[in-house]
Structure formats: structure tokens, C-alpha cells
Amino acid sequence: MHHRAEKQPGFRKSGFGLLQISWLLLLVLATSCTKQTTGITEISLWALGAEGENVQYLLDDFYKQYPDIRVKVQMVPWTAAQEKLITSYASNNLPDVFQIGNTWIPQFAMLKAITPLNDFLPASSLSAEDYFPGIWQTNLLDTLVYGIPWYIDTRVMFYRTDLLHDVGWERPPQNWDELLRLSQQLRQHFGKKEKYALYLPTNEWASFVIFGLQNGAGLLGENNSFGHFSDPRFESAFSYLMQYHQQGLAPLGISQVTNVYQALADTFIVMYLSGPWNVREFKNWMKGDLADKWMTAPLPGPDSTYPGLSLAGGSSLVINQESGHKKAAWQFIEFLSQTETQLKFYKLVNDLPSRRAAWDDPLLRNDPYMAAFYQQFYHVAPTPKVPEWEQIAFSLIQRYAEFAARGVYPVDECLRRLDLEVDRVLEKRRWMLAMETKE
């Protein structure tokens, strides 16, 4: 007894040590293998703004369909989204799936940050025919599909029905002449009061580009390597819009309208070209007596074709070129593209569904404000697909629109200078195109 007891501790000690080590080894092995053995794939998703906050509410449904995939969501605020995504690309930290504005696709495709999805499409439930053609186009570079539209937007006209009625209009204007005539009538109707027919802020480039596109302007020329804004088609559209500023039909300073919803509620402005992101806000502001005094309408066109073109906007889902879980990522994109998921998301954040089938749902069909959007989505065009477009639009077009609106230079001089600066921005692109042809 005594002997055993004396021996045992020593034996136990060394045995326990060995056991401990082998247990530890086993544990390490087990934990490092969990992912493979249990078959759970974790993918990361970055979504922007409101989408990023709300996409988590869709995940439960996804886990029911795909129990072996887990999604880690991170929200990125819209204001710094592009900067953050590009810096993450530079440090090789992009997530498996992420959301980008569809005008950024050329930039991320050029960086080779996102992968073409053509291989996934044939075997999938998604196809180009499910989408509005103009929107699908924005995700396409040559024949390569880089993104799947998640939600879509475009610009339509928001207007006050009561004021249009006051000056004798029972329907929204359908072409440029009507829009101008209506605005002048509203101006007369207001008399000396400081009120305006149309809100056309120079810090929103979209309107200026839309009217140019409507008029058939190419915006950029020679394989998108030169500015083409002095083109007569763009110039006449641009001068047309400048009349609104010159004739006092649109407020000049953007600081005059600190709150566009209140401005429309107070009839400081009567018409505003904007997107679906404002529908919910306008519904909130136009309450009580005002609830039935506003409507949305497709954009007027330059001639008898109605509606005129608008921009193909929205966000797409893309897959990181370096992702190790492309298949799971694609399955998640497929899930987010299901009609039911899109409708659920519409209820959560009011994002307009990209699938045309979703628009048959009574939820959208019975909303009077949505009719204009549905009609407009069949008449949308993309902006030029060059990585420099964001800079050209936000920095240059807006600057020269302000110069023209305030009469710093005449319209033709503004556009000549705009072209010069755009040419300078595109210098690198021309150099690269020249290199490619040499090779």
C-alpha cells in the first residue's frame, strides 16, 4: 500500500505530462480542422449604409437554405465607401462579397479587385432577362458580367400636383418645351414671392448628364479618352438647363435649400429631379393636407418620345477576385437576388428590387409613386464606363455647371474649359490605350 502510494505519484506525474501534451496536440488539431470537418464556410460581406445595417435581418432565411454557410456582415458608411474599398484593395483586405455603386464597376474591374461572374450564370437561376436592360448594362464590360444588380435606382421628377393644377396643368410636363413653359407660368404665378419652379442644384451632376444623354450626347469621345462636352448635342442640353438659372426659375445657391423636403412642402420649389431614396422622406414630410398634393413622374424628353432617358443607378453585388469562397459567395448573391428576399428588403429599407418579377408584387404595383419609376427603368442609360468618371462628374461637371449657372463664363466657354480639364484627367487613359495597341 505504502509502496504503491509512494510509486504512483511519480508514475502519475510523468504519465499525466505525456497525456496532457497529447491532449493538447489533439485539441490543436481538432480546432484547426473544425472548419473542414464540420463543413461550415464563413464568408464576409461589406454592405453600405442602410443596406449594411439591415442585411442582417435576411440572414436567418439564408441559413435555413444554406445551413453550411455563415455570413459575417460589416457596415461601411456611404460617404467614405469608395475610399475605404480601394484602400482595402491596396492592403488586400477586401471581403468575399461586397456592395458597390454600379458606376464604380469600371474602376474595380480595372483594379482586378472583382471577378467576372460569367461562369456562374449558366447554371444559376439568374439571367440577364430578369433585369431591366439599362441597369444590367452597367454591370457589363464588353461581354464580362462583373456584378449582379442588388437594388436599383434612377431619377424621376417629384412635383406638386396642386401647384401644377393652379397654373392649369393636370399632367406633368412630357418634353423640354413643356417643362420650360410650365416653369415660366409658375414664375408668373408666384409673382414677386421668392419661390422657384425647379430645383436644379449644381452640386448634383446627374441632371446635367441626363439632359445631355437625352439629347444624344456621347459625353466622352474617341474610346472614352477625350472630353466631348463641347459637342453641340451636349451644349444645347446644357444651355437649355442654364435658362432655368438665368430666368430665375431655379434657385442659384445650394445653401438656400438646406432641407429639400421642407422646401417642397413649403412650395419654395415645385419640381425636383431625384431618386427613390427620397420617396420615404417625402412621404414623411408631406402629411395631412399635403399627402395627396405630390406625385412622381417619368422625366420629360427633348422631343415627342416620352419618357426621356434617365440614369441607370443602384448598387451591385460583386465577388472579390482573391476570395477563397467564390462558390459560397455566389450562393449568397443568388439568395439576395430571390424575388421574396428582394421584397423583404424593400420593406426593410425601401430599396427598389432589381428583379423585374418583384415588380409584379402588389406591394410595388399598388404604390402610386412607384409607377413612374417602373416606367422610367425601361428608359435608363449608363454613364461612360471609365474609372475616371467619378472625378469627371463630381469634380469637373459640377464645377463648370456652377460657373455657367452663376454666369462666370458663357456656356460655350465653360464647356471648352471643361473639355480641356477632362482631357487632362484622361491623359493616363490615353497613354494606356496607346500601350495596349503597341502590344
Place this chain on the structure above:
Amino acid sequence: MKQYSNRHIFFFLSPALSAIFIFFFIPVIIAFILSFTDFDIYSLAEFSRLRFVGFTNYRILLADNIFWQALLNTFYFVFLATPLSIGASLSMALLINLRLLKFKSFFRLSFFIPVITTLVAVAIVWRFIYNPRFGLINYFLSLIHLPAVDWLGDPFWAMPAIILMSVWKSFGYNMIIFLAGLQSIPENLYEAANVEGASSWQTFRYVTLPMLRPTMVFVGLMTLIGSFQIFAEPYIMTQGGPLNKTLTIVQYMYESGFRWWRMGYSAALAFILFTIILLFTLVQLQIRKRLSA
């Protein structure tokens, strides 16, 4: 022996020095090299698309109207905001330092609160104060029958409006430093001046001001450098508009670099700003030397 002790010093300094070297000098050197390249989003994708362009960035900058406009705006801001801020903080410090004043800490606190308040919150309040239709300032103007001004939307008034807000926001910081300076002036100097029958102006001119000189140099230099780097106030209030009248050098740099990814161009801008600040600092130090000599 001397050499040995030197080495010793470097050994103990090395953690701090290497941190400065890695996180400060190397980036600065890289930025300097970048300013001679056309580093942009294409080069980020493929390094072979990087071109050494010599002085092209600097040449384009000198021909860039927006750059000159931004430089002019920055100088406008610096030469108005710096004296205003120093004047305001010095006078407030003098007032608070008065022996007759009651509730000193209350005033000190209320003048200091803008400094520690988040700029974005401040900017939103000031945007309402400046609002052409409902703003407080235009309301006061209407009381004395003056026409309304679109403070942030008028190319002439936008910069003064930004300067006013910026001075209000920042003078409390300098005030505290001046206050510390004032309190460190020995009381017996004032007693002596009093005995000699100096007027209060003479006391200020010949006792307070000379004794405050070191504080003044520090405050002046820091405010000047800070003003040259003005960015957040106009960026939030006006985004550089109207007609680029509130666009500053740093905002232009930020936009070229981090919004449009023209890093080379942006780096060139940074070095021009650096040179300007360096020149002004040297001039100011020279003036100080003359004054104290």
C-alpha cells in the same frame, strides 16, 4: 569618453527615434518621391503603370486655376483668422484674468466649450445660424432693416462666415494658454508699475505684453500653422463652394489624393504647402529674434 556617452544616449533614444523614422520620415520621403510620379488608381492596379514624370505635377499645379484659387483662399483665411483668433483669445484672457471678475471658472468654461465640441455638431448649428431664410443672423439684420445675406451661398460672404465660425470655435484654446501666461507674470511687476503711477494702458504695454512675448510667439506660430492647414470647417460647411471660394489647399489635396486617387499630384500639393508653412515659420522666428535683440 564623450563618444561613449553619446552612444549611450542614442541607445536610450532609439525606440522613440525609430518610431519617428518609420512612421514619419519614411512616409515623408516616399511622399516626396511620389510627387515626381503620376501614381494613381491605375498604378495601384499594376505597378508597371507608374511613370516618373519629373516636375510635371508641379508644372501642372502652377497652371491649375483651382490650385491658385485654393491658395488665395487659404491665405485669405490665414491672414484674417490668425490675428482675429489671437486678438479674441488675448482680450478674453485679459478679461477673465481681471481681479474684479466673478464666476471666473464659469466664463473660462463657456469660452472653452466650443473647442471641445465636435466640429460636425458645431457646423450644423452654424449652418442654421447662417441660413438665408430662417437664420439667426439674418433675423437680427431684418430688425435693423438690412437686407438678408445668403452667408454660405454668396461667393463674397462665404469665407468671412467660415472665418467667424472658426475663430469662435478655436479661440478658447489660445485663451487658456494666454491665461496661463498671464498668471505666471510676477505680481511685484504690477505693484512696481502701480507705485510708479503707470496708467492701465502703460501697464499693459510695458509689463504685460513684454512678459507675454514667449507665449505670444508660441500661440502665433501654432495658430498660423493650424490656419494654413484649415480643412474641416469649410469641408463640412460648404464643401469648398460657392464657386470654390472656400476651397482650401488641404481640401484640394484631400480630394485629389483620396477621392480621385491622384497621389502624385496630391503629394506635390503637400510639398508646396510644406514649403509655404516653412517659409512663414522662418520669417516669424526671424521677426521674434529681431524683437528680442
